[in-house]
Amino acid sequence: NAAAAAAARPVVLWMRDPEAAAAMARTRENERHLPGVTLQPGVRPTADVADLAESEAVLVVTPAQTLRGVLTALAPRLRPDAALILCAKGIERGTDAFLTDVAAEVAPGASVAVLSGPSFAADVARGLPTAVTLASRDGALAAALAAALSGPTFRVYHGSDPRGVEIGGAAKNVLAIACGAAIGRGLGESARAALVARSFAELMRFARAWDARPETLMGLSGLGDLVLSAASAQSRNFAFGERLGRGASLAEASGGKLAEGALTAQGLVALARRRGVEMPVAEAVAGLLSGTLGLDAAIADLLGRPLRAEI
Ligand SMILES: NC(=O)c1ccc[n+]([C@@H]2O[C@H](COP(=O)([O-])OP(=O)(O)OC[C@H]3O[C@@H](n4cnc5c(N)ncnc54)[C@H](O)[C@@H]3O)[C@@H](O)[C@H]2O)c1
Ligand SMILES: O=P(O)(O)OC[C@H](O)CO
Structure with missing residues (x-):
């Protein structure tokens, strides 16, 4: 919808279910996921992959594991x-592969x-102000795509560090x-703020170890999305x-509902361990999800870690 609104551009909305596509073409609404939001006139729902044959750019917005x-x-x-x-945020299960x-x-x-950053689909679809990052190793392509997708309330910044952007999106969910x-x-709001700050330190360490630029993590797709999702x-x-x-x-x-972090936690800690990155918060989440750690033990572990220099 944002892409179509940006420049009255024709957009093919492909989905796998022909009945859902026909219903959406008829009602001009995604009643299940975005009730109350009318599709832009340029959006054409279809279940036929052949309809994508002429598309210059394809936004892939299914869950990471698909x-x-x-x-x-x-x-x-x-x-x-x-x-x-x-547009998915995650690390592939089984291979621990980044999505790029x-x-x-x-x-x-x-x-x-x-494409990643702090953006609830419902906010974007309703035209509330949103800013995200689009990155490609081809910086000129990223700039062109960002310009094409931006609109009055949807600001797309561009960059050339896709690895940094995908790390931010995948890790913030965990x-x-x-x-x-x-x-x-x-545990209260002070604990939440402490967790956000120490989680951000983990993000920065992970990014450095996995060849991303730390400054990418300081932007919308890192800190921005962590703050949104944690708050x-x-x-x-x-x-x-x-x-x-x-x-x-x-x-x-x-x-x-889809909680991507639950599917990505084990992959994130596996990648962290592979490069010797300490991620105690992510480890605690992975332990909780695998059943090897109870919540109170996880809290005690985090609070009982040896004191160290903050930076
Ligand atoms: N919802 C948001 O606010 C939001 C914002 C930014 C990024 N994301 C990311 O986008 C991705 C998708 O999230 P979502 O909120 O749209 O999830 P969702 O579960 O609400 O919807 C996913 C859609 O993908 C479809 N789908 C699932 N498997 C498919 C397959 N194999 N082939 C075709 N279609 C398939 C589902 O039918 C569903 O319509 C996630 O990685 C999420 O982190 C979501
Ligand atoms: O509902 P979540 O936790 O998947 O978050 C949606 C977006 O990723 C927020 O930027």
Whole structure:
């Protein structure tokens, strides 16, 4: 909707379910995920992949764990010069691969960009002010895509550090679960602020070790998204953690919604360990989710760590 609004541009909205596509074409609304938001006139819902054949740029917005399957199906049907803009936030389970690496494997030679930042879909769709980052190793491409997608209330900054941008998006979901659990357990706002700051320190260490620019993590896609997700019950990752903190089981905690951090936590700590990065908050979340650590033990572990210099 934002892309179509930006320049009255035609946008093909591909989805896998023909019935859902037909219903959306008829009602001009995504009743399940975005009720009350009318599709822009330029948006054309379809379930036919062939309708993407002429697209100059494709925003891939399915959950992180489906990226490989979706791109495998779509890539051969796209223009060879189509830009792939990855919007999912996560690390692939099983391979511990960054999503840009999954895309490079499945669609070799494609121009890949990452779009991420503090942005609840409901806010963007309703035209509330939002600012995000779009990065590609091809900086000129990133600038062109950012200009094409920006609109009066949707500001897209551009950059050339896609690895930094994807690290921010994937890791903030894990760290938001920790903040949610702390609030759910009744640890208070001071604890939340401490967790945000120490989580940010983890993000910076991880980024340095994985060849990203620390300053990318200081921007919208790092600190910006961490603050949003750690501070808002609207975040599904925060809400997941909050329910865990209140004593819900892992099965109950998702509330039937996607909590990407729960699927990415193990991959994040595996990558951190591989490069010797200390991430105690992320480790605590991974321990909680794998059942090797209870919440009170996780809190005691974090509070009992040896005191050290802050920086
Ligand atoms: N919702 C947000 O506010 C928001 C904001 C920024 C980024 N993201 C990221 O975008 C990604 C998707 O999140 P979401 O909120 O749209 O999730 P969602 O669960 O609300 O919707 C995902 C959609 O993808 C579809 N889907 C799932 N598997 C598919 C497949 N194999 N092929 C085709 N379609 C498939 C589902 O049917 C559903 O319509 C996540 O990685 C999330 O972190 C979401
Ligand atoms: O609801 P969440 O936790 O998936 O967060 C949505 C977006 O990633 C916020 O930027």
